Amino acid sequence: MNITDIFEYLGTFAFAISGIRFAAAKRFDWFGAYVVGFATAIGGGTVRDLLLDTTPFWMQNANYLICTAIALFTVIVFRKQIVKFNRTLFIFDAIGLSFFTIVGMQKSLDFNQPFWVAIVMGIITGCAGGILRDVLINDVPIVFKKEIYAMASLFGGVIFFICLQFGAHIIISEIIGAVAILVLRVYSARKNIDLPQMKDVEDDNE
């Protein structure tokens, strides 16, 4: 188990916890919570793999199912204590976002996709799981309304690309891209920075 595995399972765990807690707020049963947690954790990578026409990553390794089971157990047993760890879980989630984005981009480049496709795939890998979670619990996807989330993926993807263009080694470029996502995500959440909202036709207050 090397450092990238650790990031991957931290991210998977945090994403699964997020899905399970949303499901708990809607009083889903254990099975429902497990499915929503799993879908949140693997949804983005699965959409990416279907678009790239390759076998979804979680079918090659049972660890993602196990990781989700641990997350479910954690939420059930430590239900009251877990709110104290919200800040830690937020950091894990941000690590997941930055890690999944870069992994998604790397995989797309390995499949000989152009860089603009890789950036889209990075955003999908990082964000589609959360969108799927919100569709399954029948809410409007949060990522469409609040905070800098997908924009952080996009920003890191572009940074990654620029680093490569300037001749940086791919590993170095990936690390810089991932750190860029993490910093932008954490900074914008702390400062409550949102993207501009769309206005409806009737709105007058421009």
Added chain:
Amino acid sequence: MNITDIFEYLGTFAFAISGIRFAAAKRFDWFGAYVVGFATAIGGGTVRDLLLDTTPFWMQNANYLICTAIALFTVIVFRKQIVKFNRTLFIFDAIGLSFFTIVGMQKSLDFNQPFWVAIVMGIITGCAGGILRDVLINDVPIVFKKEIYAMASLFGGVIFFICLQFGAHIIISEIIGAVAILVLRVYSARKNIDLPQMKDVEDDNE
């Protein structure tokens, strides 16, 4: 038309009827009801086939489209009488669940997937159609909140696996697995057995 065909079309018919009735309760038009019925009937197997990277089964045979058309016609013409057949339709639906689960597992094993993937694919084949139905009618998926449904798929899949491990013939193992799903599904519905519900952070009544 052999015995497995009969099970398959009974299940398809029952799943389509379920989708069409939910759509009718939301006052969809005929086209909407047809699409929801079709998605309920073929959604699970389609997700499975996309994950296994093979052509969706319903594209090889127009019978599923025809079966859904018959279901739509049945609901439109026998709207008032159909409630009397709820018990029969429930049995058909349970047959569909057990049949689709085992078919999904069998197909995954044919694609050289490990057994744990086959069990997941069995659950997806049996349950994803109903989830897709509820997403399309903009409801929270019922399977996440009520009754023993997906758990019956999981249970039957494990029974199937255990039988194989003990050296039983694959056909025998499949029949035992399918019967296990059917019995657990019907028994739990009759006894109103639900899975434990998740609790939210604020809940005090543990």
Added chain:
Amino acid sequence: MNITDIFEYLGTFAFAISGIRFAAAKRFDWFGAYVVGFATAIGGGTVRDLLLDTTPFWMQNANYLICTAIALFTVIVFRKQIVKFNRTLFIFDAIGLSFFTIVGMQKSLDFNQPFWVAIVMGIITGCAGGILRDVLINDVPIVFKKEIYAMASLFGGVIFFICLQFGAHIIISEIIGAVAILVLRVYSARKNIDLPQMKDVEDDNE
């Protein structure tokens, strides 16, 4: 840029505008509006390409991303003026529906699918984007409740098939099919023609 390109980008633009305006009505942020616009524009073709097991068309050409960006810019800048162009946008949308339907059918036939699959793929190409849009904004899909939309796709697909059966050249058949969709769509919208609605069990007014 030939005539089919013009139709394609008019349709893409109109579909993206429709998604972005729905997102604006729900106060999504710019990113959310962009994603919903893009999903509306490319959703149908993407589902088709996944079912046909080929690389989604928008991954081969960045024009669809750019077209959606122009649509987003248009809605943000011309928010108040855009309502005056509703009729023009409706025509663009109808062009998109008819064009995407025929393109979807043509692509399915190129993949050696039988004609009934091609008709289903045509409907999916024309309509699945709008369904995905409504799922993402957490509404009941409009196409399931109102107006002649998917039925126009179906009608044009059958006309296309009949023309081919009578020995017409494929290009001629496609044009006749596309015009049939456009005419039925525009005519039914102008005359407020809807499909019959499903009735619920309790309804007495037959």
